[in-house]
Amino acid sequence: MKLKISNGRVIDPANYIDDQLDVYIDNGLVLAVGKSPEAFIPDRVIDATDQIVCPGLVDISARLGEPSQQHTSSISSETRAAIKGGITTLCTPPDTDPIIDSPAAVELLEDRATKAGSANIYIIGALTQKLEGELLSEMLALKQAGCIGVSNGLSPIRNTLVLRRAMEYAATLDLTIFINAADPWLQSQGCIHEGMVSTRLGLGGIPEAAETIAIARDISLIEHSHVTAHFHNISSGKSAAMIKEAQERGLPITADVSPHHLHLSEHDIGNYDSLSHVIPPLRSTRDREQLQQSVREGVIGTISSHHHPLDNDAKLGPFADTTPGISGLETLLPLTLKLVDDEELSLQQAIASLTINPARVLGLDAGHLTVGSKADICIFNPESHCECLPEQFISAGKNSPFAGWHFRNEVSFTLLNGRVLYEREPNHLLSGHSN
Amino acid sequence: MTNNQLTESGRLKHFLTIEGLKRDLLTDIMDHAEQFSSLSGRQVKKVPLLRGKTIMNLFFENSTRTRTTFELAAKRLSADVLNLNINTSATSKGESLLDTLHNLQAMHADMFVVRHNKSGAAEFIAQHVAPHVSVINAGDGCHAHPTQAMLDMFTIRRHKQHFPDLCVAIVGDVLHSRVARSQIQALATLGVGEVRIIGPQTLLPADSQTLGVHVYHDMEKGLKDVDVIITLRLQIERMQGALLPSPQEYYESYGLTEEKLKLAKPDAIVMHPGPINRGVEIASSIADGPQSVILEQVTHGIAVRMAVMSMVLGSQSEQQDDST
Numbered sequence: 001m002k003l004k005i006s007n008g009r010v011i012d013p014a015n016y017i018d019d020q021l022d023v024y025i026d027n028g029l030v031l032a033v034g035k036s037p038e039a040f041i042p043d044r045v046i047d048a049t050d051q052i053v054c055p056g057l058v059d060i061s062a063r064l065g066e067p068s069q070q071h072t073s074s075i076s077s078e079t080r081a082a083i084k085g086g087i088t089t090l091c092t093p094p095d096t097d098p099i100i101d102s103p104a105a106v107e108l109l110e111d112r113a114t115k116a117g118s119a120n121i122y123i124i125g126a127l128t129q130k131l132e133g134e135l136l137s138e139m140l141a142l143k144q145a146g147c148i149g150v151s152n153g154l155s156p157i158r159n160t161l162v163l164r165r166a167m168e169y170a171a172t173l174d175l176t177i178f179i180n181a182a183d184p185w186l187q188s189q190g191c192i193h194e195g196m197v198s199t200r201l202g203l204g205g206i207p208e209a210a211e212t213i214a215i216a217r218d219i220s221l222i223e224h225s226h227v228t229a230h231f232h233n234i235s236s237g238k239s240a241a242m243i244k245e246a247q248e249r250g251l252p253i254t255a256d257v258s259p260h261h262l263h264l265s266e267h268d269i270g271n272y273d274s275l276s277h278v279i280p281p282l283r284s285t286r287d288r289e290q291l292q293q294s295v296r297e298g299v300i301g302t303i304s305s306h307h308h309p310l311d312n313d314a315k316l317g318p319f320a321d322t323t324p325g326i327s328g329l330e331t332l333l334p335l336t337l338k339l340v341d342d343e344e345l346s347l348q349q350a351i352a353s354l355t356i357n358p359a360r361v362l363g364l365d366a367g368h369l370t371v372g373s374k375a376d377i378c379i380f381n382p383e384s385h386c387e388c389l390p391e392q393f394i395s396a397g398k399n400s401p402f403a404g405w406h407f408r409n410e411v412s413f414t415l416l417n418g419r420v421l422y423e424r425e426p427n428h429l430l431s432g433h434s435n
Numbered sequence: 436m437t438n439n440q441l442t443e444s445g446r447l448k449h450f451l452t453i454e455g456l457k458r459d460l461l462t463d464i465m466d467h468a469e470q471f472s473s474l475s476g477r478q479v480k481k482v483p484l485l486r487g488k489t490i491m492n493l494f495f496e497n498s499t500r501t502r503t504t505f506e507l508a509a510k511r512l513s514a515d516v517l518n519l520n521i522n523t524s525a526t527s528k529g530e531s532l533l534d535t536l537h538n539l540q541a542m543h544a545d546m547f548v549v550r551h552n553k554s555g556a557a558e559f560i561a562q563h564v565a566p567h568v569s570v571i572n573a574g575d576g577c578h579a580h581p582t583q584a585m586l587d588m589f590t591i592r593r594h595k596q597h598f599p600d601l602c603v604a605i606v607g608d609v610l611h612s613r614v615a616r617s618q619i620q621a622l623a624t625l626g627v628g629e630v631r632i633i634g635p636q637t638l639l640p641a642d643s644q645t646l647g648v649h650v651y652h653d654m655e656k657g658l659k660d661v662d663v664i665i666t667l668r669l670q671i672e673r674m675q676g677a678l679l680p681s682p683q684e685y686y687e688s689y690g691l692t693e694e695k696l697k698l699a700k701p702d703a704i705v706m707h708p709g710p711i712n713r714g715v716e717i718a719s720s721i722a723d724g725p726q727s728v729i730l731e732q733v734t735h736g737i738a739v740r741m742a743v744m745s746m747v748l749g750s751q752s753e754q755q756d757d758s759t
Contacts, residue, residue: 189676194641195641195642196641196642196645198640198641199640199641199642199643199645199646200454200616200645200646201554201555201578202554202575202576202577202578202579202613202616203554203555203576203577203578205640205641207641271555271558272554272555272558272559313531316531316533317531317532317553317559318532318551318553318554318555318556318559318575318576319553319554319555319559320553320554320555320576321553
């Protein structure tokens with residue numbers, strides 16, 4: 001199948017490309033960008049006039065609810081949701097049920113992913129057995145089974161000696177360690193940011209120190225062990241400042257942030273809105289500004305959905321009894337690009353934070369449109385307007401606090417390995433067979 | 436934000452929190468309570484205002500005094516009252532909070548009086564009941580206890596005439612206190628000159644000053660020249676979780692003693708939402724002494740709850756009138 005994407009504005013930060021160019025695809029690969037290859041007769045032409053053509057998005061952390069939690073979501077619905085959101089590659093943490101701490105668990109998940117058939121799924125394996133923070137997982141076996149990194153998911157390792165050994169062992173195997181930084185004791189009493197809103201609502205607070213203490217500890221051990229480390233889902237400005245300082249000292253540390261932490265604050269909890277119940281919690285407006293600045297400065301290089309699909313019952317109840325989590329696959333791109341509209345980020349920066357930056361952290365050959373690479377491509381329309389309607393999400397999780405927000409930049413096409421897996425208004429935007 | 440407790444014409448549909456309510460409405464509640472208060476001196480204490488109405492006291496958390504005064508208030512208004520002590524473990528056994536509610540609603544309740552150990556529970560229930568059902572918050576987690584706050588305001592008004600001239604100190608475990616949160620909001624709404632909270636840092640909430648209060652850790656400074664002292668109950672389980680070393684040490688620093696009381700104005704009144712831990716928050720001699728209005732608070736609880744119930748169910752008939 002030969003495909004031509006014509007007349008779009010191609011933004012490929014990895015190759016420093018931002019220009020109106022045609023993209024030629026053959027046999028699932030990018031054949032050329034710009035000049036037409038000789039005697040290229042496309043089977044199909046996608047007219048991308050006035051649209052932006054960029055690499056398919058890479059989401060560094062998305063929970064898919066599988067394998068055993070089928071009542072909430074399945075890999076099939078969640079990967080289709082990803083594709084609709086322009087995401088062609090996603091990475092799942094090990095804290096699923098069963099926990100991904102053995103090659104068998106990896107194979108089970110990979111098998112499901114293959115059957116689902118859309119979006120590339122990569123797996124981060126468990127750092128410790130059963131994520132209990134006591135015994136090391138068989139990291140070599142996990143790596144051989146295909147895991148691209150290790151993590152203890154949302155269960156912090158309490159025992160500093162175990163964490164040190166785990167980092168040293170991961171470093172030995174050249175595995176990147178992915179960290180959700182949280183002090184288990186300081187986090188245990190709360191469900192929202194400790195501050196004026198927790199005080200007003202009488203809800204248990206999680207102080208900023210729950211994150212900064214864990215990051216300070218982890219940075220010391222990263223420095224000691226020389227492991228390559230990535231911090232997930234940074235929620236506070238002070239954490240970002242600590243990461244910046246460590247990066248400036250040359251430590252191999254990267255970080256990501258979620259769109260909800262870049263757009264919302266503790267005040268969005270309003271009157272116990274459980275849709276804004278998320279861990280780490282939405283923090284102060286000052287934190288939000290500092291996180292935006294950290295993305296702008298490149299300290300936080302990646303924006304990730306931290307997708308967590310939940311059924312309606314999980315969000316029904318008094319706030320503290322509800323399950324934290326936001327369904328984010330279908331809002332990742334428009335929320336990130338909203339920061340461009342708000343003049344917080346440049347368009348190139350925004351796209352890099354969703355493509356090449358996470359791909360580099362994961363060590364994947366993805367997130368770019370280099371000639372010869374797999375044709376995973378997202379095309380979106382910067383002039384489109386739509387209202388966020390979670391009930392129309394493909395994801396099984398309709399749990400989004402962004403209902404009613406107005407977005408631009410709707411995805412119009414998503415290509416995986418040169419195949420069109422999603423297109424909006426199929427009869428309207430297609431020009432069919434032509435030269 | 437919290438105005439879903441008001442009808443379109445600004446009357447009380449539910450009574451969930453003091454936050455967002457106007458001064459006139461709080462004054463209205465106290466004025467109504469004043470009328471009901473005169474009833475208790477009569478031989479026949481009942482009025483037929485809520486005859487034919489069904490009120491269900493849903494207590495997901497134990498309480499004797501609050502439930503009893505709500506029950507008495509409802510009976511004096513001639514309503515039918517049902518008390519349900521709902522073990523939260525039973526609701527977690529498959530039957531969700533909402534299922535419980537819907538079942539009770541099917542028995543044609545007009546009002547739920549709700550106490551729950553989770554902050555925001557009353558708000559949650561109010562969002563999910565049928566439109567003709569009203570909800571009164573009888574205490575939700577650490578969030579709000581608005582009828583308690585109103586009976587406290589009523590008690591203060593009985594003794595002190597002009598709110599703007601007053602300085603009120605709230606002493607103790609503000610962090611876990613729904614009573615304190617509602618009191619602070621009510622005092623602010625009524626224009627009280629100064630509200631202070633006094634306690635160790637472990638028992639005061641983060642960013643307390645955003646509540647509009649002055650924060651003190653020292654009783655000597657905090658009680659100076661105050662008109663009203665409200666001591667809060669110290670839950671004994673606070674010794675767990677490393678919030679305090681011992682009740683004795685708490686009493687030493689923050690217990691209200693004769694000596695500390697002398698720092699306040701000579702005519703200061705002493706309040707406590709009960710039940711009292713004598714020798715922990717307050718010395719017995721003060722709790723039973725001339726400046727204490729603690730038992731008055733209990734008495735006023737009935738009149739204030741009658742006022743709130745009648746105003747809330749009164750707005751129901753207003754709505755029904757509107758729809759016909």
